Amino acid sequence: MSRLLFSSVFSALLLTACPKTESTSPPPSTDASAAEAATPLATTDGKSLVATACLSCHSEQMLAQQRLTQAQWQKVVTKMVGWGANLDPSEVAPLVAYLSSTSGPDAGPYIAETIPASEALAELAPLPDPVPPGDPVRGKSLFIDKCSGCHGQDARGAPGALGVLLVDRPFLHRFADVAKTIRKGRGKMLPLSLSDTEIADILAHLRSLKPAAPAQ
Numbered sequence: 738m739s740r741l742l743f744s745s746v747f748s749a750l751l752l753t754a755c756p757k758t759e760s761t762s763p764p765p766s767t768d769a770s771a772a773e774a775a776t777p778l779a780t781t782d783g784k785s786l787v788a789t790a791c792l793s794c795h796s797e798q799m800l801a802q803q804r805l806t807q808a809q810w811q812k813v814v815t816k817m818v819g820w821g822a823n824l825d826p827s828e829v830a831p832l833v834a835y836l837s838s839t840s841g842p843d844a845g846p847y848i849a850e851t852i853p854a855s856e857a858l859a860e861l862a863p864l865p866d867p868v869p870p871g872d873p874v875r876g877k878s879l880f881i882d883k884c885s886g887c888h889g890q891d892a893r894g895a896p897g898a899l900g901v902l903l904v905d906r907p908f909l910h911r912f913a914d915v916a917k918t919i920r921k922g923r924g925k926m927l928p929l930s931l932s933d934t935e936i937a938d939i940l941a942h943l944r945s946l947k948p949a950a951p952a953q
């Protein structure tokens with residue numbers, strides 16, 4: 738009995754002690770000196786932080802082109818946390834250290850990856866559809882239901898909407914690419930499970946839309 742009492746008092750003490758010990762350590766600091774003190778991450782760790790926290794909204798190339806000082810990276814990362822970057826406060830300083838070592842002012846000129854023109858053309862070339870042409874009328878209502886919330890009613894994006902222009906784009910004739918984007922998701926676009934027939938219907942609708950007339 739006394740033992741039971743002792744152990745419950747003891748665990749109660751432990752419980753109250755925990756927040757106390759935490760509050761004695763300083764809150765995660767966001768100034769550049771703290772980042773300086775942090776040991777830079779191993780490249781793979783830095784890469785995986787970038788992948789989980791940044792690549793949902795940005796491409797790797799966009800980030801690699803930056804040449805920012807540590808203080809500037811600190812500002813950017815703090816701002817991106819405000820925009821919803823998925824980072825634990827304890828990961829901010831190591832990520833800043835990683836970014837300033839790989840994309841700091843001394844990182845040298847950014848050299849864009851290039852591919853031969855023939856490969857670029859092959860990536861845009863039309864591919865045969867795996868199913869018969871879809872029905873644009875069914876496709877339109879599917880589009881309104883599943884896609885227009887992000888891509889706009891007329892598939893041209895919309896102010897404040899997440900999605901991008903889908904009219905008159907080469908990928909509309911690359912069924913496999915569109916099906917993969919839809920089923921796996923891409924960036925902020927969540928995966929949707931649609932059948933080949935439904936995708937063919939949506940493509941028939943999107944292919945029927947005319948590019949916007951040039952602004953007068």
Ligand code: HEC
Pocket residue numbers: 787790791792793794795800803813814816817820821822823824
């Ligand atoms: C939820 C989407 C989102 C995430 C996640 C995100 N960003 Fe951004 N980022 C934005 C937006 C939106 C802008 C444009 C902000 C503006 O113009 O104020 C931006 C701009 C930037 C810029 C340009 C400089 C600037 O301040 O405008 C850099 C560099 C950047 N982000 C880096 C990062 C890094 C590094 C991460 C990961 C830690 C990240 N972003 C995560 C949405 C995001």
Ligand code: HEC
Pocket residue numbers: 794880883884885886887888899900901903908915918919923924925926927929931939
């Ligand atoms: C939750 C919002 C959302 C929904 C719903 C959505 N999309 Fe997207 N979609 C996006 C965003 C954001 C992108 C740009 C992704 C990126 O960063 O590459 C995108 C990209 C795409 C792309 C690639 C465009 C390119 O430039 O390569 C295609 C194709 C596409 N969406 C088709 C669809 C279709 C078809 C549907 C409905 C079945 C749909 N999307 C539903 C948000 C959405």
